[in-house]
Structures are given as structure tokens and as C-alpha cells.
Amino acid sequence: xxxxxxxxxxxxxxxxxxxxxxxxxxxxxxxxxxxxxxxxxxxxxxxxxxxxxxxxxxxxxxxxxxxxxxxxxxxxxxxxxxxxxxxxxxxxxxxxxxxxxxxxxxxxxxxxxxxxxxxxxxxxxxxxxxxxxxxxxxxxxxxxxxxxxxxxxxxxxxxxxxxxxxxxxxxxxxxxxxxxxxxxxxxxxxxxxxxxxxxxxxxxxxxxxxxxxxxxxxxxxxxxxxxxxxxxxxxxxxxxxxxxxxxxxxxxxxxxxxxxxxxxxxxxxxxxxx
Numbered sequence: 320x321x322x323x324x325x326x327x328x329x330x331x332x333x334x335x336x337x338x339x340x341x342x343x344x345x346x347x348x349x350x351x352x353x354x355x356x357x358x359x360x361x362x363x364x365x366x367x368x369x370x371x372x373x374x375x376x377x378x379x380x381x382x383x384x385x386x387x388x389x390x391x392x393x394x395x396x397x398x399x400x401x402x403x404x405x406x407x408x409x410x411x412x413x414x415x416x417x418x419x420x421x422x423x424x425x426x427x428x429x430x431x432x433x434x435x436x437x438x439x440x441x442x443x444x445x446x447x448x449x450x451x452x453x454x455x456x457x458x459x460x461x462x463x464x465x466x467x468x469x470x471x472x473x474x475x476x477x478x479x480x481x482x483x484x485x486x487x488x489x490x491x492x493x494x495x496x497x498x499x500x501x502x503x504x505x506x507x508x509x510x511x512x513x514x515x516x517x518x519x520x521x522x523x524x525x526x527x528x529x530x531x532x533x534x535x536x537x538x539x540x541x542x543x544x545x546x547x548x549x550x551x552x553x554x555x556x557x558x559x560x561x562x563x564x565x566x567x568x569x570x571x572x573x574x575x576x577x578x579x580x581x582x583x584x585x586x587x588x589x590x591x592x593x
Contacts, residue, residue, distance in 0.1 A: 394507030433578035442515035442570035443550030444474035474516030
């Protein structure tokens, strides 16, 4: 019983304000002056980088003519496409801090895998407005990301979170087009970027090399046929507008410095505006 309660507390304490206040001085914190200052690169550059990969993934999958679209085959192709597009790829691997993390790598003979200002991952999951219910989804869930404006992204790939995300994708399907990626719920995402929830927090001796950047994707900025490579959708979109015409929030992870070959991605879980 004690171990079970300890496990629940471990995942919940980051949303318990008194605990945060008491432990704040012990945490590594990233500070920004305002929302506008919390951008590593411009939104135009970020979206251009994102579109470069989603377009290449869509083209490669179409020309490969993989009738079965087996997850592992699609994943191997996606890793190849990402490396051809960005010059590197990212993948889940054992973390130097324990558990699972995300590593950057390239097959090219160079020390640097990722350059500063490069999009390296996306934080997947259903998007919730501050007024929408997320209590049951949050139980024993360490993957809920809170945006600066209170919007939350549930990046858990198990249990009720997984079921809800798949249900929402089926609900919002537009004809033959899937409005979001569901393969991030497996070990073989069709878009290798969709692993941002497994990027670990920095610690003493292991400083961060990436930072979160929140972006609102306007209708048409990512074509409908390429939305199947984005790992986000609204838990409850407005009822008076077609889902494809609703702006989409995404949370990107961007390199804050050059990242070496085989280096683990590490972020700052705590960002404070002053």
C-alpha cells in the first residue's frame, strides 16, 4: 500500500502548489521576461522546418506504396526521411538519468548532430482548455504539459489517455484524412518528432540543450493531408466550425545549442515569467 501511494504521489506532486512552492528553490528553472521572449526561433522558421519534414514524410509514404502501412516499416522509412531532411534523426533510448529518454544521432561523420535553432521534437497528446476536465486523465500521469496560457497537453500513451486520444482522432476524421497521428501511441511513430514527452528534465551536471516553444498553427499552414503526422488535436473542439478550420496548438522542442552526436535531449520542465 505504501509503495502504491508513493507512486501516486510521485506523479501528482508536480501539480500540488504547496509542494512546488516549498521545493522551488531546489529546482533548476528557466526564466523569461514575457511570453514573447519565450521563443527560441521565429514561428515562421519553426513552421517551415516542420512543414519540410511532414511534406517529405507524406511524399515518401505515397511513393513507397506500402499497402499494409506496417508500423515498423513506416517507422524505418520515417527515420531515413528525417535524416535526409534535417541531417539527423531522434529516437527513444535508455536515458543517462534513468528510465527512457530521447537521443539525437546521424549516420554522417561529424561531431554535431543538431544545430542550435533546429526543431528536434514535438510534444504529443490531446489538447485541453483550462476549463475542460482532465482530473481522471491526470491520475498517475507524469506526462501532462501545462502551457503558459493554461492550455494543457496530455502526452500519456497508456490507459485512459490513449483511449481518449484514439477516440478523438476517429471522431474528427475528415473524409479519408486522419486529423492527427496515432502512431506516437506505439513504439514506432510515423513521424519521429513525436516523442517529446520522453525528453527528460535537466539536472546537476546534465544541463538542458532544448527548450519548449508553444506555437499556434493556423488553418492551412499544414495541409490537411499532412495533419496525419502531427501528434495533437483538441479534446473538445468548437462545435460551430469544421475541425480542419480550427487553429491547432503544438508544443515544439527546439535546440538551444549545438547537440553532439548521440547526445541525449534534456529540457527545462520549469519556466518562470517575471
